Amino acid sequence: MIDIKTSILITEEQIQKKVQELAQIFNKKFENKKLIAIGVLKGSFSFYSDLIRSLSCQVLCDFCATSSYGQKVQPSKEVKLTMDTYLNISGQHILLVEDIVDRGLTLNFLQSHFKNRNPLSLTTVSLIAKPDSIRQKNCQIDYVGFEVKQSSFLVGYGLDYQEQFRHLPYIAEINSGLN
Secondary structure (H helix, E strand, C coil): CCCCEEEEEECHHHHHHHHHHHHHHHHHHCCCCEEEEEEEECCCHHHHHHHHHCCCCEEEEEEEEEECCCCCCCCCCCCEEEECCCCCCCCCEEEEEEEEECCCHHHHHHHHHHHCCCCCEEEEEEEEECCHHHCCCCCCCCEEEEECCCCCCEEECCECECCECCCCCCEEEEEECCC
């Protein structure tokens, strides 16, 4: 175990309140429609599971996975799709569920990937968005849970550093101890 110091940035209660607010929006937006919710693994799994359990509209669940970080703190400029969705999304309403958007590389890649498959609509939601000033790629985030001013590394509620800290029920900022 590495010695990393963190401080809580977003509490468990704040997260759960925001999940409920977003679910209400999507329940209205997709009322009487079939929705395919696509969770981006691994980081979105906590947010995704809480969100879909709060939806009252008809929802099908699917996942995709990308790789851009590896064992590094800074992402590479190349995003790789390591697992694609199983369901046919052509002609369907899609809700793409992301954990965090910082440089915009992953979301830009996924939006392009899924738009090429002709969905009826593609709506994106991210639990966290970092400042626009650090974006390297343009991407449309339709709904954001929390906009953070920090450009520091965040962990918890699915977010990790070298596969650690995903289990935390809150979002924490790493203060020291990163390689």
